[in-house]
Amino acid sequence: MAECGPNDSVNCSQQSSSNLLQMMYHDPKRWSYTFQTFSCMSRMRTHLQPPPARLLQSTGTPVQVYERSVYSDRYIFALNMFELGCINSTEWAVYQDWHSFLIEQFGHRIQLEGIIYLQASPQTCMERLGRRGRVEEQGIELDYLEKLHTKHEDWLVNKSTKVHFEHLAKVPVLILDAEVEFEKDTKIQNNLLTKRMDYFVWTVNIHKGSDECWTKAQI
Ligand SMILES: Nc1ncnc2c1ncn2[C@@H]1O[C@H](COP(=O)(O)OP(=O)(O)O)[C@@H](O)[C@H]1O
Numbered sequence: 001m002a003e004c005g006p007n008d009s010v011n012c013s014q015q016s017s018s019n020l021l022q023m024m025y026h027d028p029k030r031w032s033y034t035f036q037t038f039s040c041m042s043r044m045r046t047h048l049q050p051p052p053a054r055l056l057q058s059t060g061t062p063v064q065v066y067e068r069s070v071y072s073d074r075y076i077f078a079l080n081m082f083e084l085g086c087i088n089s090t091e092w093a094v095y096q097d098w099h100s101f102l103i104e105q106f107g108h109r110i111q112l113e114g115i116i117y118l119q120a121s122p123q124t125c126m127e128r129l130g131r132r133g134r135v136e137e138q139g140i141e142l143d144y145l146e147k148l149h150t151k152h153e154d155w156l157v158n159k160s161t162k163v164h165f166e167h168l169a170k171v172p173v174l175i176l177d178a179e180v181e182f183e184k185d186t187k188i189q190n191n192l193l194t195k196r197m198d199y200f201v202w203t204v205n206i207h208k209g210s211d212e213c214w215t216k217a218q219i
């Protein structure tokens with residue numbers, strides 16, 4: 001059985017995270033470090049929570065799936081904000097210091113066993129962003145999404161991003177084609193679901209020897 005965790009970006013308080021998202025997009029130099037602190041803490045809290053009882057009681061090995069993770073927080077968003085000059089070098093050093101410290105302290109409790117990369121072009125993401133129509137996101141430009149796309153490709157496909165955790169470099173990545181429109185196409189949906197289930201079974205088998213009673217994956 002697989003279950004999605006709560007949407008991390010709204011995990012703490014819907015109101016405060018929405019305001020902070022707006023503040024970050026409005027004045028990124030002032031608010032990016034604060035935003036990454038908040039988002040990373042929120043993601044950490046989510047990863048550390050045990051899965052719901054019904055997941056643990058289900059047959060087979062339960063799989064807990066998160067939308068993003070403490071690793072995409074650092075290697076996608078925070079790194080991008082640093083490279084854009086919205087997080088300064090002192091803030092970046094402080095962020096990396098506490099991020100590494102906490103990840104090492106929590107050890108296997110915060111490790112992922114798999115990553116599912118929903119790959120879509122920045123143009124398609126831009127179009128879907130418009131469709132979703134969040135007011136905070138109205139000013140987002142294609143160039144920003146292109147930078148985020150490059151970060152995903154470098155980390156998950158080209159493997160050229162320097163990661164600081166041994167286990168992370170070895171985490172298997174499943175790449176799914178999310179470019180294709182599947183909202184109303186059950187055939188494509190079933191095809192993607194089958195690939196995802198096969199992947200879950202595979203990662204669960206890899207981790208059968210571990211003392212964890214559930215598997216964690218990021219989507
Ligand atoms: N593969 C897809 N095919 C068709 N529509 C999609 C696809 N992916 C996302 N969308 C649409 O784009 C919008 C934004 O997508 P997404 O960011 O995944 O939504 P959410 O806000 O639920 O995280 C959604 O309203 C959804 O209807």
Ligand SMILES: Nc1nc2c(ncn2[C@H]2C[C@H](O)[C@@H](COP(=O)(O)O)O2)c(=O)[nH]1
Binds near residue numbers: 035067072
């Ligand atoms: N600067 C950051 N922005 C982030 C981060 N996590 C999410 N986001 C942005 C992207 C969207 O505009 C919005 C909601 O994201 P979804 O998860 O719903 O796609 O927040 C982050 O860590 N830093």
